[in-house]
Amino acid sequence: MYLKTLIMQGFKSFAERTVIDFSPGVTAFVGPNGSGKSNVADAIRWVLGEQSAKTLRGQRMEDVIFSGTGTRRPLSYAEVTIVLDNSDGGLDWDYREIEVTRRLYRTGESEYYLNRNRCLLRDITTLFMDTGIGRDGYSIVGQGRIDELLSGNPDERRRIFEEAAGIVRFRKNQQDSEKRLAAAAQNMERVSDLLGEMERQRRPLLRQAETAKEFLRLRQILTDNEVSLLLLQADQQAGSLTAAETARQIAADELDELNAARTELQQEHEANIAASESNEATIDRLRDEVEALRNDEAEVNTETDLARQRVESLKNQAIEAAALIAESDARRVELEREMSDRTERGQVMQRDRERFEERLAAEERELNALTAQLDAGERQTEALRQELVDCQDSLFECRDRLAEIRTEKRLAEENSRRLEREKNELISVGDALSLMLEEQSERTEKLTADLATGERILEEERRKVRERGERIAANETELNATRQEKQRAQFRLTTLRELEDSFAGYHDAVQAVLKEAKRRDDDRTVVGAIGSLIQVPADYRMAISVALGGAVQNIVVRNERSAREWIDWLRERRTGRATFLPLDTIRPRDPDHALLNRLSAATGYIGLASELVACSDEARPITDWLLNRTVIAADLATATTLAAQSNYRIRIVTLGGDVVNVGGSLTGGYNLKQESPVLGRAGDLKKLEREIAAFQNQEMQLAAQLTELYQGWPEAERTLRSDEEELIRRRQELVAEQDKLAAYERNIAVNRRAKDDNLTAREAVAAERERLRERENAHLAIEAEITARVEALQVKIEQSVSANRTAVKERDEMREHISDLRLSLNSIVESQNSLTEVTERIAGELAQSAARNEQRVVEKAAREKEAELLSLSLTNFDDRLRRLVQKREEKTSLLNDLVARRNDYRQNQEEFIARLQETARREMNLTTERERAEARVEKARLQLAQIRNRLWEEYALTVEQALKEGKAREIENAAATEKLIRETRQKIREMGNVNVNAVETLRELEQRLSFTNEQMADLEASARKLEKVIDELLVTMREKFSQSLLAISKNYDAVFRELFGGGQAEIFLADPTDVLNSPIEIRVQPPGKRLQNMLLLSGGERSLAAIALLFAILRLTPSPFCVLDEIEAALDEANVWRFNKFLSNYSLQTQFILVTHRSGTMECADYIYGVTMQERGVSRVLSLKLKTDEVDSNGLIE
Secondary structure (H helix, E strand, C coil): EEEEEEECEEECECCCCCCCCCCCCCEEEECCCCCCCCHHHHHHHHCCCCCCCCCCCCCCCHHHCCCCCCCCCCCCEEEEEEEEECCCCCEEECCCCEEEEEEEEEECCCEEEEEEECCCCCHHHHHHHCCCCCCCCCCCCCCCCCCCHHCCCCCCCCHHHHHHHCHHHHHHHHHHHHHHHHHHHHHHHHHHHHHHHHHHHHHHHHHHHHHHHHHHHHHHHHHHHHHHHHHHHHHHHHHHHHHHHHHHHHHHHHHHHHHHHHHHHHHHHHHHHHHHHHHHHHHHHHHHHHHHHHHHHHHHHHHHHHHHHHHHEEEEEEEHHHCCCCCCHHHHHHHHHCCCCCHHHHHHHHHHHHHHHHHHHHHHHHHHHHHHHHHHHHHHHHHHHHHHHHHHHHHHHHHHHHHHHHHHHHHHHHHHHHHHHHHHHHHHHHHHHHHHHHHHHHHHHHHHHHHHHHHHHHHHHHHHHHHHHHHHHHHHHHHHHHHHHHHHHHHHHHHHHHHHHHCCCCHHHHHHHHHHHHHHCCCEEEEHHHHHHCCCCCHHHHHHHHHHHHHHHHHEEHHHHHHHHHHHHHHCCCCCCCCCCCCCCCCCCCCCCHHHHCCCCCEEEEEHHCCEECCCCCHHHHHHHHHEEEEECHHHHHHHHHHCCEEEEECEEEECCCCCCCCCCCEEECCCCCCCHHHHHHHCCCCCCHHHHHHHHHHHHHHHHHHHHHHHHHHHHHHHHHHHHHHHHHHHHHHHHHHHHHHHHHHHHHHHHHHHHHHHHHHHHHHHHHHHHHHHHHHHHHHHHHHHHHHHHHHHHHHHHHHHHHHHHHHHHHHHHHHHHHHHHHHHHHHHHHHHHHHHHHHHHHHHHHHHHHHHHHHHHHHHHHHHHHHHHHHHHHHHCCCCCHHHHHHHHHHHHHHHHHHHHHHHHHHHHHHHHHHHHHHHHHHHHHHHHHHHHHHHHHHHHHHHHHHHHCCCCHHHHHHHHCCCCCCHHHHHHHHHHHHHHHHHCCCCCCCHHHHHHHHHHHHHHHHHHHHHHHHHHHHHHHHHHHHHHHHHHHHHHHHHHHHHHHHHHHHHHHHCCCCEEEECCCCCCCCCCCCCEEEECCCCCECCCHCCHHHHHHHHHHHHHHHHHHCCCCCEEEEECCCCCCCCCCHHHHHHHHHHHHCCCCCCEECCHHHHHHHHHHEEEEEEEECCCCCEEEEEEECCCCCCCCEEEE
């Protein structure tokens, strides 16, 4: 796999769409400072998911979008696309090419695409995990950041090693599993709370379900008897309906017979009218025909005159055609003579043409022979040039070797000088270390004494902090208790809100309407149910509940039209029945204020029911309409007194639910009514909200007290921590000073060893310088020999070129002569073509003349024939005129007979009208009888419909359904059945409010309880599986990381020795017991130096050590491609040569993309792209390729 294409548009300085094609090997980007070449590396890093603007050398991510110049406007987005060749299956993806695109808008919106399909950043990072080219991989090293591979923070360094070890995917899976495990623990806690709450709800529901079952049994008895009684009444009304329909049918049959007779008479009447109209139509038609015959006579006379004129015209046209034929024959003779002359001239031209073609062929054969001779000379010259190129290549190679030897010689001299300086430095350092060792011993003794004093002060501070912590713990206990109470109240509030949102407690039809309106978000038609629109104080809830009765289930709508629509909706879905209160039709009655003033003076009078409840202004008319005629009293005694004072004109309800009805009847008893759960819900919600507010206030007070306690505690803790930190610092300082003391001792020993190493190194450098001088002299001799051979070849090439020039001159002269012959030949050919065109034109004109003559002869004959035929037709016109006159006289006679028959039809018409009037009188009498019978039918139907409506409204049944379902029972005594119905109703009323949904609610709760228990079991099993997965991942990661780190360390040591020409390097874990979290340490020892920390190396040494680490990782885990931005900038020429050598070796398995200024690195590149900024602020790319077979003076071609 390798990077195939990079496409940039609007990214940093690449304002225009820029496409860069890559090939395997080494590609270098070069250009002046500020031209934007590093933006190529930034683009690749950015498209792979880089999220740090600082890493991309910006302040904000929007900085990557082209910001405009003095002549260009800023762009609104930046887009980068890379295309990877995956034909080798390097990525486990079923595509030969992988296209990754990232687009960023100035609005901050970011888009990612994989093979032009929209995706998430997570998809891209997952795809490239463990390949080295991900966002946190080691394949892209930014400008000036090469040494961060070694000296960066431990977390970033560890990510690079984990990417190389191939455990990033395992690490990601571990993190995801831990998140899912934490989520599962939270879910188990929530599910456990939910199970406890459902158990608390289940106990009261069990009691309510038993009551509901008894209620449903009694209601079924009531339904069976009432339905049977209604079916009996329906059967009786059906009999009455049948008798009335029979009477109506008799009247209808007689009316049908009379209608039949009237129809027959009407048909005879209409037939007489039709005959009369037919007679009139015939009269009109005959008159039209007579007139048409007269017109035909006039038309025949006109046609006769026209025919005579046409005959005369045709004779004249025949004479003119004969004259034109004679003229055409004379022109044809003249054209045939000219055609013969042109043919003779064409034969002469053809003979001239053949003569010129023979001369031209002979000249061309001679030219071909000369050209072959010239080609042989040029091939000989080219062979000499190739031999010259080979010699020059050998010369260049020899000079390259000389340059390398001289570079190594210069390096050896520099090393010699460096070793001499190092010797002097080692002597100075040794003297300084001895002095510093004495000073360090004195500081160590003083720090030991200070540490003992600090430990005594710290113990006193710890005691004070412990005492304050105990007081804070007591306060926190009380605060937690308050928070638990608040949470319980919040849970009750949530439960009530869920009941309110689900409209629990309302009838099925009411629930259906309210839920559908909520689903539609429809507040234009439905205002709400009465139970949710009014708020009732707790003391009056029982009284208002009784006063409203079933009206608490009524639905308030905007207008009457909305009510009709919702009733149709219920009927279509067979959901049930509901009562709707339209705001535009209901008008409340004003209360009798004079009466209320009198009653308000009585003891126990509480007030008008409508004034004791609260509601919105919109719902106030409905509330007044329901409660304006009801007064609330304290008890039944007061209620009866007030009723007597009002002369039993108003309804009075007591706080206990007893009722004195209008007219004086009383309703009441023990546990007669319970409060409506719907009516009290809104009040309970507000009460709970107030309780929660109170808990919050208490919580705030306790928190304030706790804060006050804490205010002093942080200071005490800070003092304690400060003292502890100071003590730790002193201990660390003591340890550090002790380490320094030991270090000084070690450094003195190292200094002695370094002096010995320096002496050995100086002797080795002296021997190396002598060897290089001998190699230089040998290559100088080879260079002189090759130079002499090159000069001899250049002389031979010049001689061959001179001979070729003479042959070329002779060939050009012959080509010029051949060209003249071709011009003459072309002139003859053109004259031939012109003559041919004239001959063809004359032949065409002859053919046209002959055709026109033939046509004129035909036309002359046709006109003579037409004149003859027209002469014959004149005789036919005379015969036709005689026939027309005869036919017109016959039709005139028939017309006179029909006019005489018109009076007979008129007399018959008067007789039919008299008979039809008598039939209409009899039909009116029969219609009256039928309408009386229909009235009796409608009455019976109305009574039957009332029974059907009651059956439907109360039981949602039709008569047919009831009979089909076996609802009808035989009733022997209708009065006894009615008594049973009244007794059953009384029992139902005595049961009070019954939660009929309790059975279903209990069933649903038990199902939820079972489902929740299953969920808890699933969550526990899932948590166990996740823990097992995490353990397995940790084992796998430890094994892979340990093995990979050991391999990278070995590779690093080998590469380090090759790049530095010796020394040693090591990579190890700071804490070997914690493989997956321990910092990774790196130690290096360049040749001739002691083992030291990376920070003590020079800039060039750090860069080379970091490059060694990069190649060590690539040796273990090759990356498909690697982008290096000026990582060799700090290296000298010799190290650049070594760096290039490694690039060449590794480019066989990894594609390298370099941004560089170094000429040595450019020489290593297979392809070079130049980045320029011809227009200020806008980068452009120039494509160059380094070749070995055809180069210019710079070794580059475009």
